[in-house]
Every structure is written in C-alpha cells, then in structure tokens.
Amino acid sequence: MNIEGMLKYQSLDRELNQLNEKFRTSDATVLYNRNMKLYKQTIEDGKRMSGVIGEHFVNIDRLTKQYEKLLADIDEYYKGVDEINDLKQADYYEKQLIKLYTMIENIEKELDGVRKELVRLDADAKTFFTNANGYFMNVKKCTPDMEKVKQEIQTKAKAVMAEQKEIEKTIEPELFAKYKKAKDVAKFPPLVPFDEATNSCMGCGLELSKDIAAKLRQDGGLEFCPNCNRLVYKK
Numbered sequence: 736m737n738i739e740g741m742l743k744y745q746s747l748d749r750e751l752n753q754l755n756e757k758f759r760t761s762d763a764t765v766l767y768n769r770n771m772k773l774y775k776q777t778i779e780d781g782k783r784m785s786g787v788i789g790e791h792f793v794n795i796d797r798l799t800k801q802y803e804k805l806l807a808d809i810d811e812y813y814k815g816v817d818e819i820n821d822l823k824q825a826d827y828y829e830k831q832l833i834k835l836y837t838m839i840e841n842i843e844k845e846l847d848g849v850r851k852e853l854v855r856l857d858a859d860a861k862t863f864f865t866n867a868n869g870y871f872m873n874v875k876k877c878t879p880d881m882e883k884v885k886q887e888i889q890t891k892a893k894a895v896m897a898e899q900k901e902i903e904k905t906i907e908p909e910l911f912a913k914y915k916k917a918k919d920v921a922k923f924p925p926l927v928p929f930d931e932a933t934n935s936c937m938g939c940g941l942e943l944s945k946d947i948a949a950k951l952r953q954d955g956g957l958e959f960c961p962n963c964n965r966l967v968y969k970k
C-alpha cells in the first residue's frame with residue numbers, strides 16, 4: 736500500500752483546506768458576505784411587506800363587496816317603504832335601515848383604517864427600494880475585490896489539485912476509496928497512524944479493540960476507527 740503517497744495527498748488536502756479558509760476569512764470576502772447578507776435581508780423584508788400589502792388588498796376587496804351588498808339591501812328596503820301599511824311595519828323598516836346604515840358606517844371605518852395602513856406601507860416601500868438599491872450597489876462595488884482574491888486562491892488550488900491527480904495515479908484504488916470515505920465523515924486528518932505501544936488510534940486516542948488491533952498489526956493493516964471514523968494505518 737502506498738501509504739506515503741496517500742499521506743502526501745493528505746498534506747495537499749490540508750493545503751486546500753487552508754486556501755479555502757484564507758478565502759473565507761479574507762477582508763474582501765468578509766465585506767462581500769456582510770453586504771450580501773444585508774441585501775438578502777432587505778429583499779426578505781420586501782417580500783414580507785408585499786405579502787402584507789397583498790392581504791390588505793384582499794381585505795379591501797372583501798369589504799367593498801360587503802359594502803355593495805349592504806347598499807343593495809338598503810335599496811330593497813326603500814322599495815318596500817312605499818308599501819308600508821301601518822306604523823308597526825314602518826317602525827320595523829326604520830330599525831332595519833338603522834342597522835344597515837350602522838353596518839355601512841363600520842365598513843367605511845374599516846376601509847379607512849386599511850387606507851391609512853396602505854399609505855404608511857407606501858412610505859415603507861419607498862424606504863425599501865432605497866435600501867435595497869443601496870445594498871445592491873454595495874455588493875456590486877465590493878464584488879471585484881472578492882473576485883480577485885477568489886481568482887488568486889483558485890489558481891493556487893488548481894496547482895495543488897493537479898499535483899494530487901498525479902499522486903492519485905500511484906495509489907491503490909482500494910486505499911484511495913477508503914481515504915475518501917474517511918474524509919467524508921471524519922475530522923481532518925482522515926488518515927492517522929496506529930499507535931502500536933498503546934493499541935490506539937492516533938487521531939482520537941481511543942484504545943482499539945483486540946480484533947482491530949490484531950488486524951492493524953498485520954502488514955498493510957488498514958482499519959476504520961469506530962470512534963472518530965478515521966482511517967488508521969500501520970506505520
């Protein structure tokens with residue numbers, strides 16, 4: 736087993752991790768992310784606001800229909816007034832009409848409340864567009880610096896990956912597959928030596944079972960640590 740090659744490959748993986756970290760923590764990326772976050776938050780706020788405005792319009796539609804229905808009802812009652820024959824009936828119609836007019840008044844009040852709310856939201860919407868535009872311009876302004884850092888780091892990363900490709904050719908597919916598996920689930924480094932003196936995994940320090948330790952003592956011994964999921968090899 737080409738453990739040496741696999742270890743070299745792993746050290747290049749470490750370099751790639753460091754390059755990623757360098758990109759993530761660079762001033763240009765931090766500034767870009769901060770502006771992007773503000774922009775996205777503003778857009779989310781805008782979506783919420785637009786949802787609220789939409790609800791108000793649904794409300795207006797509902798109130799307007801109720802209003803029209805009441806007007807039609809009042810119209811009906813007026814038609815009925817011509818046919819009133821006694822005072823009792825007149826009294827009844829009057830009470831009904833007062834009830835309808837009160838309902839109409841309430842709807843008007845409700846509509847007025849919605850109108851006022853929409854005027855306030857209109858002002859909020861104007862602020863939203865100013866903010867969103869401002870944050871978008873900030874993102875745009877700091878993008879070239881971030882792109883420049885990205886390009887520099889990507890160039891370095893590509894060279895490292897090319898070197899890895901060459902090394903990969905010298906590694907047994909079985910070893911490589913096991914390394915990949917450990918890399919996916921374990922903390923870095925995924926490939927660690929077996930400590931023969933203490934029978935333990937040198938990644939997490941766990942004392943391995945007799946069975947695993949015995950397998951590791953054989954030539955080419957290669958086992959996964961049941962605790963940290965790293966690939967343990969015999970030095």
Ligand SMILES: [Zn+2]
Nearest residue numbers: 936939960963
């Ligand atoms: Zn371990």
